[in-house]
Amino acid sequence: MSLDETIEQIIGRFGWSQFMQAILVSIPAFFDAQQTFISIYADAVPKWHCNTFDTSCNPKSNICKLPRSSWSWDEPSHYSIISDWGLECASSFITSLPASSFYIGSLIGGFTLAILGDFCLGRKNLLYLSSIIMSVTALLTAFSTNIWVYSSLRFVSGLSRSSVITCSLILLTERIGKRLRSQVGTTAFFSYALGLLSLPAVAYTNRGSSWRILFLYTSIPAIFYFIITYFFVYESPRWLFMQGRDKEAIAILKRIACIEDRILDSYLSNIHHRQEIPKVNPYTSMKDLFKRNWALKRILAAMVIGFGVGVVYFGMLLGVGNLNFSIYLSVIFNASLLIPSNLLTLFFISRWKRKSSLFAFCTISGICSIICVMVGKGREGIQIGLELASFFCSSLAFNVLLMFTIELFPTSVRNSATSLARQAVALGSVFDPVLISIGRKNEFLSFGIFGLTMLLCGFFVIVLPETRGKALCNTMDEQESKDSTMV
Numbered sequence: 359m360s361l362d363e364t365i366e367q368i369i370g371r372f373g374w375s376q377f378m379q380a381i382l383v384s385i386p387a388f389f390d391a392q393q394t395f396i397s398i399y400a401d402a403v404p405k406w407h408c409n410t411f412d413t414s415c416n417p418k419s420n421i422c423k424l425p426r427s428s429w430s431w432d433e434p435s436h437y438s439i440i441s442d443w444g445l446e447c448a449s450s451f452i453t454s455l456p457a458s459s460f461y462i463g464s465l466i467g468g469f470t471l472a473i474l475g476d477f478c479l480g481r482k483n484l485l486y487l488s489s490i491i492m493s494v495t496a497l498l499t500a501f502s503t504n505i506w507v508y509s510s511l512r513f514v515s516g517l518s519r520s521s522v523i524t525c526s527l528i529l530l531t532e533r534i535g536k537r538l539r540s541q542v543g544t545t546a547f548f549s550y551a552l553g554l555l556s557l558p559a560v561a562y563t564n565r566g567s568s569w570r571i572l573f574l575y576t577s578i579p580a581i582f583y584f585i586i587t588y589f590f591v592y593e594s595p596r597w598l599f600m601q602g603r604d605k606e607a608i609a610i611l612k613r614i615a616c617i618e619d620r621i622l623d624s625y626l627s628n629i630h631h632r633q634e635i636p637k638v639n640p641y642t643s644m645k646d647l648f649k650r651n652w653a654l655k656r657i658l659a660a661m662v663i664g665f666g667v668g669v670v671y672f673g674m675l676l677g678v679g680n681l682n683f684s685i686y687l688s689v690i691f692n693a694s695l696l697i698p699s700n701l702l703t704l705f706f707i708s709r710w711k712r713k714s715s716l717f718a719f720c721t722i723s724g725i726c727s728i729i730c731v732m733v734g735k736g737r738e739g740i741q742i743g744l745e746l747a748s749f750f751c752s753s754l755a756f757n758v759l760l761m762f763t764i765e766l767f768p769t770s771v772r773n774s775a776t777s778l779a780r781q782a783v784a785l786g787s788v789f790d791p792v793l794i795s796i797g798r799k800n801e802f803l804s805f806g807i808f809g810l811t812m813l814l815c816g817f818f819v820i821v822l823p824e825t826r827g828k829a830l831c832n833t834m835d836e837q838e839s840k841d842s843t844m845v
Contacts (some may be wrong), residue, residue: 363610365596366829368626372538373616380542382591383529384491384549389580390522390551391557392560393496393515395675397791398575398689399458399561400569404441407431422447436568443505451507454791457676459509461787463516467780471521475773478586480601481532482593484773485525490584491518492657496577500570520784523550523760524777531764532594532772543764544704547757551696554675558689564809596769600658600832646834647771652841653834657775659818661782663716666815667755668786670723673808674749677794688742695750711826713819716755720816723751727809731802745805752812756783765825768837771829786811 369376406429408415415428434442467488475484495515502508522584526546534542545588557576564571592614598607608626647653675692726748733740759779767775793804823841 359548360543365599366535368611368615368617369533369595371534371616372542373612373614374532375457375616376534376542379592379614380530380545381532382587383485383526384545385523385583386485387490387526387546387550388553388556389493389576389583390519391550391670392459392557392580393492393519393575394672395554395557395689395782396496397460397512398676398685400438400572401440401453402438402685403446403453404437404777406430407432417681435565438568438569439508439566442569442805445505446768450792450795454795455505456509456512457791458788458817459513459514461672461784461790463513463518464520464784465516465781465788467517468777468784471517471777472574472811473774475521475525475528475777476597476771480597481525481529481773482591484521485529485587485589486584486729488518488521488525490581490733492522495575496573497581499629500577502574507626512615514785516651520781521777523779524773527760527764528776528797529591529594532596532769532830533592536827541704541707543761544561544707547696547700547703552643552695554696555690555693558693558789562686576800596830598768601690616770621831647767647775650834650838653767653771654840655821656766656823657778659821660759660779663720663759663813663820664779665786666720666724666812667752667759668809669790669811670727670748670786671756671783672787673790673793673804674727674745674752676790677804677808691742691746692749695746695794696753699753702754703761707758707761708827710758711824712758712765713822713824716758717816717819719751719755719758720812720819723748723755724809724811724813724816726751727805727812729809731806748809755816759783762822762825765828765830766822768831768833770833833842 406421408417408419408429415424419429421429431437431441433441439456440453442445471488474479479487492515495511495518499508499511499515502511523546526549526620529545530546531539531543560575561572564575592610593606595607595610595614598610600605611626647657675689701714726744730741730744732750733744760776762773763776763779793807796803831840
């Protein structure tokens with residue numbers, strides 16, 4: 359048997375050890391979701407009211423043209439960075455700078471850190487290094503003195519968290535047999551959804567407190583979690599084999615296997631004596647990712663689709679303040695939709711064809727976003743319904759895209775390739791804060807552009823091969839050989 363087939367036989371059955379590992383590796387996505395969307399509340403533009411003694415002020419006035427004494431914030435001035443630092447009249451560039459800095463950091467981090475997961479650090483170490491830096495930076499952000507320090511720290515936070523979801527997913531999928539690989543991989547999506555759902559609860563509970571408290575409450579528990587659980591999480595045995603660290607890989611396989619000892623010993627004997635384990639330089643494989651036509655076509659298509667998904671997925675969440683609806687309820691509604699979308703992914707990912715399902719979700723999401731603009735203001739109920747439908751489909755597309763990308767590439771470049779696809783998602787999100795800021799005056803410049811982008815990018819799924827139910831490969835040559843035999 360090949361190395362992949364041998365590992366598949368050992369970890370094919372899902373046991374208690376694999377279940378606990380899945381839970382431990384999924385929880386970082388919980389904290390990642392909190393830091394990704396914390397700007398919805400920390401950077402919010404607070405509501406204001408006219409002071410009763412000033413008759414020249416009215417609710418439709420431009421506060422930048424009113425004397426500061428004629429109006430007041432509805433909440434305490436420390437409610438968000440806008441009121442705390444007097445940014446209510448600042449340009450769209452300044453008010454959107456912190457959120458954009460975070461997503462630009464995510465974009466850069468994905469390109470610079472991805473190779474470390476395939477080369478020297480591995481999946482586990484990169485996951486924990488990224489997570490702990492993200493959380494410590496979030497803690498320091500609570501002590502920011504101005505918009506520039508705040509934006510710089512948000513940039514570092516985004517830079518460090520760029521590999522969290524990718525490493526979680528790959529650690530999950532590389533330690534599970536193909537029968538349950540897709541379903542177990544969705545636990546990271548559930549954790550992410552719960553993290554997002556917890557954010558409005560934390561924000562509402564502390565709505566009279568400073569935005570700094572929000573950063574403290576979301577960062578300190580994360581720091582303790584990562585320090586405690588580091589010693590209980592196992593590295594990917596597939597990655598260890600690729601690095602020639604056979605003894606460590608075999609030791610982990612013994613811990614997570616749920617088969618009889620004599621059968622396990624026979625499989626391990628196959629690895630020891632009959633299996634020549636390839637040792638691959640990931641930098642060479644990364645070059646192959648762009649030199650080989652089939653790999654280049656796949657990664658470019660995945661990145662274009664990811665860009666469209668990122669524009670809508672993050673844009674819908676960050677832009678709920680433009681719909682004249684409760685900012686707490688809007689985020690709760692959107693976050694709640696992640697639960698059924700993840701449940702659908704959990705139960706149907708093994709049945710869905712990757713290409714057709716991804717194309718359908720992108721199309722429906724784009725159409726709903728465009729119709730949301732056409733409905734116009736004054737119909738907030740219909741608008742929020744269309745926004746929720748668009749976000750629901752974009753979250754399904756996001757889930758399918760990540761699983762699809764993992765299946766498209768071999769172990770030697772899987773972390774790097776998946777990170778590139780995710781950074782394309784991050785690239786789409788970079789433009790959202792600016793579009794949302796401009797869209798406060800013209801909704802088409804936010805939700806309309808979101809929808810058009812999603813529709814156009816979705817068509818690139820046509821060039822990708824179907825991967826449902828296919829076994830994972832280890833090297834680029836193995837993947838190319840397997841694809842050629844299927845043609």
